[in-house]
Amino acid sequence: MIRKVLVSAALTGAMLTGIASYSMINAQENKIAAAKFNADGAVSIPQNWRQWVFIGTPLTPNALNDGKAPFPEFHNVYIEPSAFAHWKKTGKFANGTQIAKELVLIRQKDKDEMNKDGSTGEVSGVGYFQGKLTGLELTVKDTVRYPNEPGGWAYFSFGHSAPPYAKTAKAFPTDSCNACHEASAQDDFVFTQFYPVLRAVKPK
Amino acid sequence: MIRKVLVSAALTGAMLTGIASYSMINAQENKIAAAKFNADGAVSIPQNWRQWVFIGTPLTPNALNDGKAPFPEFHNVYIEPSAFAHWKKTGKFANGTQIAKELVLIRQKDKDEMNKDGSTGEVSGVGYFQGKLTGLELTVKDTVRYPNEPGGWAYFSFGHSAPPYAKTAKAFPTDSCNACHEASAQDDFVFTQFYPVLRAVKPK
Numbered sequence: 001m002i003r004k005v006l007v008s009a010a011l012t013g014a015m016l017t018g019i020a021s022y023s024m025i026n027a028q029e030n031k032i033a034a035a036k037f038n039a040d041g042a043v044s045i046p047q048n049w050r051q052w053v054f055i056g057t058p059l060t061p062n063a064l065n066d067g068k069a070p071f072p073e074f075h076n077v078y079i080e081p082s083a084f085a086h087w088k089k090t091g092k093f094a095n096g097t098q099i100a101k102e103l104v105l106i107r108q109k110d111k112d113e114m115n116k117d118g119s120t121g122e123v124s125g126v127g128y129f130q131g132k133l134t135g136l137e138l139t140v141k142d143t144v145r146y147p148n149e150p151g152g153w154a155y156f157s158f159g160h161s162a163p164p165y166a167k168t169a170k171a172f173p174t175d176s177c178n179a180c181h182e183a184s185a186q187d188d189f190v191f192t193q194f195y196p197v198l199r200a201v202k203p204k
Numbered sequence: 205m206i207r208k209v210l211v212s213a214a215l216t217g218a219m220l221t222g223i224a225s226y227s228m229i230n231a232q233e234n235k236i237a238a239a240k241f242n243a244d245g246a247v248s249i250p251q252n253w254r255q256w257v258f259i260g261t262p263l264t265p266n267a268l269n270d271g272k273a274p275f276p277e278f279h280n281v282y283i284e285p286s287a288f289a290h291w292k293k294t295g296k297f298a299n300g301t302q303i304a305k306e307l308v309l310i311r312q313k314d315k316d317e318m319n320k321d322g323s324t325g326e327v328s329g330v331g332y333f334q335g336k337l338t339g340l341e342l343t344v345k346d347t348v349r350y351p352n353e354p355g356g357w358a359y360f361s362f363g364h365s366a367p368p369y370a371k372t373a374k375a376f377p378t379d380s381c382n383a384c385h386e387a388s389a390q391d392d393f394v395f396t397q398f399y400p401v402l403r404a405v406k407p408k
Contacts, residue, residue, distance in 0.1 A: 050257060050258070050401055051257055051285070053254060053255055054254070054258030054280065054282070056280075056308075056334045057261040057278065057280070057334060058326075058328065058331065058332070058333050058334070059263065059331045059332045059333075060326075060328055060329030060330060060331030060332075061331060064319075064321070064323055064329070064330040064331055065329045065330050065331075069329045069330075069331070070328060070329055071328050071329060074261065076258065076260075076261070078258070081255070104260075104400050107397075107398070115268075117268070117321060119268055122262075122264075122388075122398075123384060123387070123388040124262065124264055124274055124275050124384075124395075125264030125268070125269045125273045125274050125275060126264060126268040126269050126273075127262065127263045127264030127265060127268055127269075127273070128262070128263045128264075128332070129262050129263075129397075129398045130260045130261060130262070130398055130399070130400045131400065132400065133400050133404055163404065180327060180328075183327070184326075184327040191328075193311075193333075194311070194326075194333045194334055195334070196308050196334045196335065196336065196337050197254055200337055200367065
């Protein structure tokens with residue numbers, strides 16, 4: 001009886017701190033690879049996100065946004081492979097889905113070689129080229145852990161500077177990211193309108 | 205004796221048509237996954253290139269190049285994973301290396317919503333967003349099959365239009381691609397100056 005109570009208390013505690021959601025999501029969602037969370041709720045930096053499935057790169061240069069683009073870098077966006085497989089099969093983002101975006105500065109040259117619009121001239125033409133890596137962000141859909149976040153999506157930053165990035169990150173407040181995703185993203189808070197690889201495999 | 209001659213003739217024939225190079229490269233280069241070639245020398249479209257390692261996206265819009273950019277689309281560039289592992293270990297492109305680039309049109313809107321520089325305004329700012337998929341190209345380094353191509357690199361196109369792409373492709377003449385790669389690419393005919401993911405893992 002004592003043991004039963006302890007186990008029950010441990011389970012309740014785990015559920016309150018969110019530890020239990022890790023395996024619950026796995027069970028629910030056909031083995032979607034889950035993000036790792038610490039006891040204090042911080043998420044760990046993903047392993048090998050650059051070997052996840054790349055889905056697209058939006059670019060909004062500062063020079064085209066009065067010098068203050070909300071997102072002045074290239075965003076190389078990746079989805080975790082098991083979540084990609086689920087999307088391909090169902091057209092939905094499974095609970096547990098992880099999407100990472102790595103920030104990349106526009107390639108810079110000496111001042112007199114930079115165009116007013118922030119572009120540079122290279123052998124292949126005038127345009128925008130990927131310079132230095134400068135940050136990593138992550139979003140995780142987890143309706144168990146984040147029942148109060150719209151769609152269950154929480155957003156994290158591992159820093160906006162050159163690697164190495166931070167090893168853990170805490171979720172942003174809802175208004176920082178989710179509000180905009182909710183208003184304008186095409187599929188379940190994800191901007192699939194900017195991600196041709198996701199659109200290409202979405203079931204009809 | 206007759207059998208021996210036949211085998212010998214078959215081997216010579218295979219080497220002349222290049223079939224033998226497939227396994228020779230594998231043996232030489234620590235199991236680099238080799239491209240598949242038909243008997244007539246055409247290469248087969250890669251399997252699952254979108255799950256290769258993404259390395260970068262250059263963008264040279266038509267509007268910034270007098271309406272006639274040599275490469276007016278986003279280029280999503282990927283390297284085959286075993287070749288990536290070799291690069292990460294050695295800083296060199298192994299014989300057998302495959303690099304694919306998928307072409308993606310800049311997102312279009314109605315004419316009155318398009319800016320002069322070809323950009324569009326979205327919720328995240330004014331810039332360039334990835335629209336429709338529009339082509340696939342491949343380069344293969346194979347000094348056995350292409351002893352006369354500079355660096356052993358041959359270049360292929362599976363079409364410049366929406367998927368599905370062609371199933372096979374023949375190598376371009378050397379001058380079409382290789383000359384420019386030879387003159388301006390930073391590492392062994394590859395434009396690593398535009399590929400932050402390759403630069404990030406290159407051994408020092």
